[in-house]
Amino acid sequence: MYAAYLVLTLVTAAATGFGAYLDFTRHPMIVAIANRLRVPVSWMLPLGTCLAAGSLGLLAGLAVRPLGVAAAAGLVLYFVGAVITHLRVGDLKLGGALLFLGLSAATLALALTAPH
Known part of the structure; x- marks a missing residue:
């Protein structure tokens, strides 16, 4: 079970770290999503910082x-x-958010249950 926790943690940390990079660089794909969701582009740095902190925290959690x-x-x-932000504006393109939510939730479940 620890192996699953280790692999899932590394995958989730890499994915959220890459998400942070996309926010920090204001990648056009992320800016387009932010515009669609009516999220100010000025929020990209704080949101990327949250993702980066989460990614580093997962690694520290090992x-x-x-x-x-x-x-x-x-x-x-x-x-x-x-x-919630997607749903607030009626955007049903939830694939990415749900994928990341699933990865994060599975990592949390294993972090709580996997042996040390």
Whole structure:
């Protein structure tokens, strides 16, 4: 079970780290999504910072499990907010947000249950 936790944590950390990079660089794809959701582009740096902190927290959690639990829980909340933001404007293109939410939730579940 620890192997699954390790692999899922690394995948989730890589995915959210890449998401942070896209926010930091204001990638055109991310800017288009932000515009569609009526999220100001000026929020890209704070949102990217949240993703980067979550990604680093997941990695730190490999050494100190409570940090990983906190990071995974924070990412779950972040992506619940993302889903709500999509629904708020009637945007049903939820694939990315739901994928990241699923990764974060699964990582949280394993962080809470996998042996150390």
